[in-house]
Amino acid sequence: MCDNLVDYLTADDASSLRQFLTDETAIASVDLHSLAYQAITIGSYQCLDAIVNHDTFDAYAPFTTEGSHLPLLHHAIRLGDLHACKLLLENGFHPLVCSGACQTAMQDKSVGVDDICEDCEDAVHYALHYACASNRRNTVAVLLQTTF
Numbered sequence: 001m002c003d004n005l006v007d008y009l010t011a012d013d014a015s016s017l018r019q020f021l022t023d024e025t026a027i028a029s030v031d032l033h034s035l036a037y038q039a040i041t042i043g044s045y046q047c048l049d050a051i052v053n054h055d056t057f058d059a060y061a062p063f064t065t066e067g068s069h070l071p072l073l074h075h076a077i078r079l080g081d082l083h084a085c086k087l088l089l090e091n092g093f094h095p096l097v098c099s100g101a102c103q104t105a106m107q108d109k110s111v112g113v114d115d116i117c118e119d120c121e122d123a124v125h126y127a128l129h130y131a132c133a134s135n136r137r138n139t140v141a142v143l144l145q146t147t148f
Helices: 003-011 014-021 024-028 032-042 045-052 072-079 082-090 101-107 113-119 123-131 135-147
Strands: none
Touching: 003 014, 003 032, 014 024, 014 045, 032 045, 032 072, 045 082, 072 082
């Protein structure tokens, strides 16, 4: 990832990020999903909002990062980040979209069907598994249930 982009995320400098994302040659070299994933990880909410509202961003495009296949909403849930979850839901992310792990696993012939079913969950069910871990994650689970 470009050093400027990391600086924008670290400083939560959404205006500079938006300016960068208007350059068509620059945007061609950027993986918006990885950028959004990073923004959630470091709590760069203004930048996250700029990324998910970009014209070329597809909220449901599957992507793999750090060895896991989690959509952005699932990633925010895993981190217990209530603010990121709210922001994603407000920007149209649907809580009943599955993790997509089933599609990845079906391509791997060594994975059994039972394992696939256990790994594939929508965001609401995914959040419920994490709810008992902390009050923050419990609040995220309640948010997702009330959104649905």
